[in-house]
Amino acid sequence: MESIEWSDDELGEDIEAMCRSKAEEFRLLGYEYVTGKDIWDCISRNYAKEGNPPLHKLVNDIYSLKATSYMNYLTIAAYRGLN
Template identity: 85%
Template sequence: MESEQWNHDEISEEIEAMCRSKAEEFRLLGYEYVTGKDIWNCISRHYVKEGTPPLHKLVNDIYSLKVNSYMNYLTIAAYRGINL
């Protein structure tokens, strides 16, 4: 059985698609202005200190993101004056 090799561009495209999918889920819940980039910014803030996680953790972090966690991220960013 051949193992499938992914290059960096393919992985990046898949991660972007996952973020867009999660943003679409949030839009269906009434959060109209969420984008895939917003989801990525929310998720990736943890990776600044930790470094890039294994792919399975990254996928889990994206798909398990809850609206409440995303809204907390936005609130904290607003308090800190971070321009999103």
């Protein structure tokens, strides 16, 4: 089996596209103002302590993000912003 090498630029573009796709899914569910950057901010908060995860975990984290988890993240971020 042939191994595929990804450049950082290609990987970054693909991750950005996945985040935009997830944001579009949330917009279809009625969350009108979600952007790909918002999705990335929510997902990447978990990686501050752990460092960069394996690609399969990153993809899973993006595509399995639930709207309730995203809304919990926003609520906590809002409370932290008030301090």
